[in-house]
Amino acid sequence: MSSLTLNLGFWALPLRAQPIRYIFELAQYPYQQTNYTFKESKEWFEKDKKELGLDFPNLPYLIHGDFKITETQNIINYALDITKQQNLQGYGLTRYKVDNVRFLCDELIAKIFLASTKTGEEKKAEINNSVNPKLKYLQGALGNKQFFFEDKLTLADIYVYTAVNGLQHLLNDEYKQFVQTFGPFMKNFEEIPLIKAYHSSNRYPKLS
Ligand SMILES: N[C@@H](CCC(=O)N[C@@H](CS)C(=O)NCC(=O)O)C(=O)O
Structure with missing residues (x-):
């Protein structure tokens, strides 16, 4: 599982999705980010929102291999599980x-x-x-x-x-x-x- 690429998509801001980033950082778990900017918001709204194959497109999203989810608290739970940080x-x-x-x-x-x-x-x-x-x-x-x-x-x-x-x-x-x-x-x-x-x-x- 951990050999698959994990990508977290969100705005380039330390706001709603930031706790997810901290969870990966505290575990030193390798993750990639797609950080969208308001200036280039078309990258999200016109392109990735339609093309990434998300069932319920939103920001943040998490893509781990073929596994794709949205909803911040859902992603938090997944991040805690895969980094084994339920503590x-x-x-x-x-x-x-x-x-x-x-x-x-x-x-x-x-x-x-x-x-x-x-x-x-x-x-x-x-x-x-x-x-x-x-x-x-x-x-x-x-x-x-x-x-x-x-x-x-x-x-x-x-x-x-x-x-x-x-x-x-x-x-x-x-x-x-x-x-x-x-x-x-x-x-x-x-x-x-x-x-x-x-x-x-x-x-x-x-x-x-
Ligand atoms: N219930 C969703 C709400 C997500 C949400 O409102 N995302 C905002 C940023 S905080 C957004 O810009 N979504 C992109 C969109 O609506 O396409 C969650 O908890 O993840």
């Missing part, structure tokens, strides 16, 4: 706590991006209704810990890092009120050796 889901009841954060952040990441595309009152409303309340819940759940659960890295940390990194770059004014809680958490994640190496590699699609 990132936690154990026992913690699994459901981890997934609580995972699914909340999946939505939050999309809302942060959406808010960043708006202006004026519309932007303010999106931030006040959909973004900041969730960040406050996360802030309360993290407290002054370095990891969300069991003193070790789980998918919850990967998801919160991705969301807060999006906030920091796309809605920087909002990030300021959360920096005291999330600053040390972000730094802790960035200091993980495999993450550090990945962030400075050309495989990491940076924001701005």
